Amino acid sequence: MANHKSAKKRALQNETRRLRNRSVKTQIKGIVKAVRASAAGEDTAQGPAQLKLAQSAIDKAAKKGVFHRKTAARKISRLSLLVKSTQA
Numbered sequence: 001m002a003n004h005k006s007a008k009k010r011a012l013q014n015e016t017r018r019l020r021n022r023s024v025k026t027q028i029k030g031i032v033k034a035v036r037a038s039a040a041g042e043d044t045a046q047g048p049a050q051l052k053l054a055q056s057a058i059d060k061a062a063k064k065g066v067f068h069r070k071t072a073a074r075k076i077s078r079l080s081l082l083v084k085s086t087q088a
Helices: 005-040 044-064 069-087
Strands: none
Touching: 005 044, 005 069, 044 069
């Protein structure tokens, strides 16, 4: 455990960030799952709307530092490719 006051504060900040990051990642997993389900299922008409929500959530996570910006771009790219392939 931390011995200095600043190290104790840093440990608390890290824990707060870890919990926030985990929450955001879990929400994004659910949104991505919905996009994949709409692309795989019969309801392909909802795909673009679901994709827009997912793209917004992933971009916000990248902006907050939850994901690296290139990781976010890769996730969005793969989802949009999936949705576009089901639309054709």
